[in-house]
Amino acid sequence: xxxxxxxxxxxxxxxxxxxxxxxxxxxxxxxxxxxxxxxxxxxxxxxxxxxxxxxxxxxxxxxxxxxxxxxxxxxxxxxxxxxxxxxxxxxxxxxxxxxxxxxxxxxxxxxxxxxxxxxxxxxxxxxxxxxxxxxxxxxxxxxxxxxxxxxxxxxxxxxxxxxxxxxxxxxxxxxxxxxxxxxxxxxxxxxxxxxxxxxxxxxxxxxxxxxxxxxxxxxxxxxxxxxxxxxxxxxxxxxxxxxxxxxxxxxxxxxxxxxxxxxxxxxxxxxxxxxxxxxxxxxxxxxxxxxxxxxxxxxxxxxxxxxxxxxxxxxxxxxxxxxxxxxxxxxxxxxxxxxxxxxxxxxxxxxxxxxxxxxxxxxxxxxxxxxxxxxxxxxxxxxxxxxxxxxxxxxxxxxxxxxxxxxxxxxxxxxxxxxxxxxxxxxxxxxxxxxxxxxxxxxxxxxxxxxxxxxxxxxxxxxxxxxxxxxxxxxxxxxxxxxxxxxxxxxxxxxxxxxxx
Amino acid sequence: xxxxxxxxxxxxxxxxxxxxxxxxxxxxxxxxxxxxxxxxxxxxxxxxxxxxxxxxxxxxxxxxxxxxxxxxxxxxxxxxxxxxxxxxxxxxxxxxxxxxxxxxxxxxxxxxxxxxxxxxxxxxxxxxxxxxxxxxxxxxxxxxxxxxxxxxxxxxxxxxxxxxxxxxxxxxxxxxxxxxxxxxxxxxxxxxxxxxxxxxxxxxxxxxxxxxxxxxxxxxxxxxxxxxxxxxxxxxxxxxxxxxxxxxxxxxxxxxxxxxxxxxxxxxxxxxxxxxxxxxxxxxxxxxxxxxxxxxxxxxxxxxxxxxxxxxxxxxxxxxxxxx
Numbered sequence: 001x002x003x004x005x006x007x008x009x010x011x012x013x014x015x016x017x018x019x020x021x022x023x024x025x026x027x028x029x030x031x032x033x034x035x036x037x038x039x040x041x042x043x044x045x046x047x048x049x050x051x052x053x054x055x056x057x058x059x060x061x062x063x064x065x066x067x068x069x070x071x072x073x074x075x076x077x078x079x080x081x082x083x084x085x086x087x088x089x090x091x092x093x094x095x096x097x098x099x100x101x102x103x104x105x106x107x108x109x110x111x112x113x114x115x116x117x118x119x120x121x122x123x124x125x126x127x128x129x130x131x132x133x134x135x136x137x138x139x140x141x142x143x144x145x146x147x148x149x150x151x152x153x154x155x156x157x158x159x160x161x162x163x164x165x166x167x168x169x170x171x172x173x174x175x176x177x178x179x180x181x182x183x184x185x186x187x188x189x190x191x192x193x194x195x196x197x198x199x200x201x202x203x204x205x206x207x208x209x210x211x212x213x214x215x216x217x218x219x220x221x222x223x224x225x226x227x228x229x230x231x232x233x234x235x236x237x238x239x240x241x242x243x244x245x246x247x248x249x250x251x252x253x254x255x256x257x258x259x260x261x262x263x264x265x266x267x268x269x270x271x272x273x274x275x276x277x278x279x280x281x282x283x284x285x286x287x288x289x290x291x292x293x294x295x296x297x298x299x300x301x302x303x304x305x306x307x308x309x310x311x312x313x314x315x316x317x318x319x320x321x322x323x324x325x326x327x328x329x330x331x332x333x334x335x336x337x338x339x340x341x342x343x344x345x346x347x348x349x350x351x352x353x354x355x356x357x358x359x360x361x362x363x364x365x366x367x368x369x370x371x372x373x374x375x376x377x378x379x380x381x382x383x384x385x386x387x388x389x390x391x392x393x394x395x396x397x398x399x400x401x402x403x404x405x406x407x408x409x410x411x412x413x414x415x416x417x418x419x420x421x422x423x424x425x426x427x428x429x430x431x432x433x434x435x436x437x438x439x440x441x442x443x444x445x446x447x448x449x450x451x452x453x454x455x456x457x458x459x460x461x462x463x464x465x466x467x468x469x470x471x472x473x474x475x476x477x478x479x480x481x482x483x484x485x486x487x488x489x490x491x492x493x494x495x496x497x498x499x500x501x
Numbered sequence: 502x503x504x505x506x507x508x509x510x511x512x513x514x515x516x517x518x519x520x521x522x523x524x525x526x527x528x529x530x531x532x533x534x535x536x537x538x539x540x541x542x543x544x545x546x547x548x549x550x551x552x553x554x555x556x557x558x559x560x561x562x563x564x565x566x567x568x569x570x571x572x573x574x575x576x577x578x579x580x581x582x583x584x585x586x587x588x589x590x591x592x593x594x595x596x597x598x599x600x601x602x603x604x605x606x607x608x609x610x611x612x613x614x615x616x617x618x619x620x621x622x623x624x625x626x627x628x629x630x631x632x633x634x635x636x637x638x639x640x641x642x643x644x645x646x647x648x649x650x651x652x653x654x655x656x657x658x659x660x661x662x663x664x665x666x667x668x669x670x671x672x673x674x675x676x677x678x679x680x681x682x683x684x685x686x687x688x689x690x691x692x693x694x695x696x697x698x699x700x701x702x703x704x705x706x707x708x709x710x711x712x713x714x715x716x717x718x719x720x721x722x723x724x725x726x727x728x729x730x731x732x733x734x735x736x737x738x739x740x741x742x743x744x745x746x747x748x749x750x751x752x753x754x755x756x757x758x759x760x761x762x763x764x765x766x767x768x769x770x771x772x773x774x775x776x777x778x779x780x781x782x783x784x785x786x787x788x789x790x791x792x793x794x795x796x797x798x799x800x801x802x803x804x805x806x807x808x809x810x811x812x813x814x815x816x817x818x819x820x821x822x823x824x825x
Contacts (some may be wrong), residue, residue: 048552048570061559133587141702142686182577185687187609187664187824194585194611199576288679321699322712323692330543337549340790345719373758408575449689456686 004348007128008356011056012364020057021361024064025128025368031065032072033063033381035213036403036417037397038085038205039069045406047335055339055354062332063361064368071115071270071373072309075381077371078107078300082213082396086204087271087307089212089438090279094292094299106244109301112373113246114253114301118309119366121257122264126310126312127359133313134264134320139302140266143465147474148266149447151437152273154481155280159435166432174440178448184451196413204412206404207441210420213400215428217393218421224389250281250433260309265316268446270326271307276439278306284485312362319343320451350356524790529593534611535567539588539596541581543574550626550755551597551786559673562770577665578602581802586614588760592767595622595759602753604811605665608818620711620763623775623803624756628709629729631739633660633700643725643745646705650681657683660698660706662691665823670814671728671751672707673823674744674754680771698722710754711735711794728752754796756803772800795800 007322011017042065075083078095091111098107124135140148160167181189183202192198256278263274282302285290292299305350314325321360322343324330334342341351348355384392403441404417424434458464465474538558540551548570555568573581573596581596583601588594598619606612632643634801640646651656661669664687676683688694691708698706699721714735716722726742727733743750757775759768778784779797788795798806817823 044572138696138700141697141700143702184689189610196576196579196610196613197608199579216644267696317696321692321696323690323696334543334548337791338552340792342715342792344715345721346715409571409573453686453688456684457657459684467655496700 004352004356005360008353008360010058012357012360013352014056017056017060017357017361018053020060021064021365021368022372024061025068025372027061027069027363028063028065028068028070028074029072029369029373031069032069034072034073034090034399034403035049035076035082035084035427036400037406038073038328039066040205040331041403041406042069043328043331043335044274047331047338049336050338055341056357058335059354059358060337060361060365062335063358066311066328066332066364067115067308067362067369068117068372069131070119070311070368071112071304073307074111074300074304075108075116078111078147079381079384080216080396081102081217084397084450085182085209085271086208086438086442087275087310088273089208089272089435090303090306091300092212093279093303093435094294094296095291095303097295098297098300099385101295103295104385105379106297108382109374110249110297110300110305112303112369113243114256115373116250116369117253118257118260118307119369120363121253122312123308123359123363123366125261126315126362127356130316130320133316137267137317137321137323139470140466141468141476142450142457144470144474145266145268146447146450146454146465147471147478149269149443149450151474151478151481152276152443153447154478155276156436156439159276159433159439163431166430167357167436170427170434171430171436171440174437175444176442177207177441184449185456193411197410201445202416202439202441203407205407205411206416207420209400209404209437209467210425211418211427211434211437212419213396214418215425217382217396217400218425220389220396222391224393228313232463249298252298253300253305255281255285256305257309260306261313263306263308264313264325267314267317267323267325268450269443270314270328271310272442274310274439275303275307276435278302278309280481281396284481308366308440310360315362319347320345326445335464502561506589514693531770532562532566534566534593535569535796536562537588537594537596538568538570539581539584539594540572541574541578541584541597541599543572547789548572550793553791553793554625554751554778556785557784558774561777561781561806562776563774572644576607577663579610583613585758586618586760589758590620590762592759592763595757595771597758598758599667599671600754600756600807601667601814602808604669604807604814607772608814609824610766610820611667616808618761619758620761620768621800622757622759622768622771623774623779623800624711624754624796624806626755626778626794627752628667628711628755628794629727629750629752630668630675630707631710631713631727632672632675632705632707632725633695633698633713633717634705634725635698636720636723637701638704640705640725640756643747646725647681647747647754650683651677654682655684656682656774657705658686658703659683659825660686660688660694660703662694663687663689664706667751667753668707668709669823670817673817673821674751675707675728675747675749676805677821678742684707695722710716710739711792714792754803754806756798768800809814 031037043062074091076082076084077091078099081092081096083089083092095107108489115391155172182189260274260277278303282298283289314329317323317325318329318333324333346501401414404413454465538551540548551570555570559566559568573584585596632639659672686703691712694706697703710727710733717724724739727746728742728749
């Protein structure tokens with residue numbers, strides 16, 4: 001392995017490959033920052049163009065786009081409460097309140113450093129621990145994946161907002177949306193209304209862009225009508241510097257990286273689950289949980305570190321087992337196939353230089369984020385807030401339409417997005433939180449399908465769902481997540497009551 | 502949306518009617534603008550076929566032909582197949598046609614195309630189905646597996662890449678030929694089914710022989726039999742099902758098709774170009790490097806092969822549908 005890595009180094013530092021990484025990172029940040037455009041789409045567009053290129057040039061760009069877009073998604077999440085990618089939803093919780101009080105540049109820099117930290121740790125795991133981690137992946141069958149999905153859904157408890165009933169209704173709506181399309185287990189069409197375009201289900205980017213991007217755009221329009229340009233301009237406080245108090249995030253980064261890597265090696269949920277779980281864990285273990293959701297920098301750090309820590313780790317099952325962990329890794333696998341790199345055990349033997357080179361590129365592009373994200377992006381992008389709403393709103397709307405259309409080259413998806421936009425606007429106005437919907441859409445299908453496959457395999461002996469050690473460990477974690485806050489809450493209440501007695 | 506779709510359909514119907522009139526001019530000048538190659542699936546697999554073959558099709562069509570590959574994904578390929586079938590039949594649109602995928606769709610739902618909606622240019626690739634088990638599986642040969650399934654009806658779990666896929670139909674054909682009842686577990690992709698059999702979560706799995714090659718060579722899974730007429734070149738030690746007394750041939754064919762009603766001169770140029778490309782040593786080298794399982798069938802043979810398959814699938818749907 002060390003041999004492989006060292007042998008691959010000279011190739012990685014050829015000038016074409018360095019240039020490819022830089023282009024990839026910058027392109028990725030832009031793609032991630034534009035709502036509707038995601039790393040999946042960016043890499044899919046890139047692949048046909050890489051046909052004539054050297055594999056490492058193509059892979060360097062893919063690595064750059066992958067890591068860049070995962071961070072780029074945080075930019076509109078912080079500035080406008082519009083997650084640029086599905087994995088950036090958790091970044092809005094504390095990033096947007098920070099921007100509201102004038103700390104937009106600071107929030108962007110924390111996002112950037114955290115993304116780099118998570119991406120770097122994840123790339124190290126990919127380079128050094130891939131073989132043992134694959135054995136962990138193989139321990140997970142349908143029953144275990146079902147419990148993982150349930151574990152993710154349990155984190156809804158922190159997303160509920162002020163009114164738990166409305167939060168649960170939102171989550172239920174998300175689960176309902178996840179059932180649209182052909183049911184993979186029985187083959188029945190559900191809620192497709194005889195439309196060919198709905199048989200594949202609702203694409204999470206379409207739902208996300210509609211629910212999250214359109215309401216803020218509509219509100220910007222309302223603002224634009226109310227006040228003249230230049231009036232009530234956003235306050236932008238200068239940040240204290242990229243590395244200001246960076247040591248205070250180390251514990252957060254370690255925790256979130258471990259969570260991100262663990263979710264990454266389990267194919268299915270991807271960066272959004274990693275971000276939700278990291279945020280959840282950060283808030284659970286914090287001394288000041290009440291500050292989360294109101295602009296706590298650690299909340300931003302946890303979410304952004306978690307979603308980037310998923311990146312390289314998700315490549316472990318993809319490269320060794322040929323099982324893509326997410327939509328992005330599926331596209332990257334396609335890109336590898338195009339260059340004659342078949343995933344599987346032979347990959348590391350026959351194409352060692354390319355594969356190890358790609359791993360090093362995953363690490364280097366994470367580091368490049370610090371420069372291009374931290375130094376350039378936070379200075380330039382934070383100024384988006386100074387654009388008058390009358391100009392910003394139509395630009396954003398055009399970007400959303402283009403982005404959603406490009407997901408599956410489908411006008412139908414654009415209409416769907418507008419539909420979800422109206423729903424999202426109504427929900428926002430009526431105080432229904434949006435994050436549980438996204439969680440439901442992302443995890444609903446995974447939970448349902450794996451449960452039903454597990455039941456088929458169990459053949460009536462349903463205790464089999466609980467039989468493996470892995471299942472039991474995850475169930476214990478679910479109980480912990482659900483009941484620890486409850487116990488803590490009850491204990492606090494008792495303590496409050498005691499002086500009164 | 503329905504309004505627009507009706508417009509496309511009627512436009513293509515008009516195109517069919519109009520072709521006799523425009524034929525002489527269009528055949529001579531063809532292709533005077535870029536040709537669109539529709540791939541009904543995303544990058545990887547089907548896409549590799551198109552991207553590898555496209556430059557050679559350009560070369561052998563001649564006339565400075567330019568081909569743009571477009572991925573029209575969704576609905577298990579139905580959206581792309583529909584786009585090919587309903588395009589104007591002028592030689593400027595063709596694409597990947599995958600069997601049995603485009604045949605099963607017609608039974609499962611109200612598809613916007615039938616068998617006669619296509620001009621069949623030729624077959625390019627055939628991926629055969631195989632049954633795999635974990636290395637430590639108690640079932641040493643396919644006969645052991647069948648004996649276990651006979652003694653324990655429906656106890657044996659076989660993973661599939663998905664419901665209604667070629668591998669699903671292959672597994673049904675295998676179970677019928679062996680006279681056994683098994684429990685099928687549809688995964689969301691062949692990779693997941695392969696990982697599940699490696700991890701011991703299911704007894705066996707059916708997927709493309711080519712998708713198992715490097716794992717079999719590395720000893721991470723075992724192949725019990727391939728549903729093909731001859732042994733796989735990549736795995737010469739793996740016996741076929743027929744050799745072991747189970748008469749079943751199954752897999753998936755990936756070929757090229759254009760909308761029906763193509764001007765005969767254009768159709769001839771396309772079939773000729775494919776025939777020449779499939780002989781081009783440069784293409785053969787590129788295909789070998791990318792692990793494509795080439796199996797060229799010229800137009801008439803491809804059509805006849807698919808017609809037989811269409812009949813088999815219609816029978817299967819009547820007697821033993823693969824989904825409710």
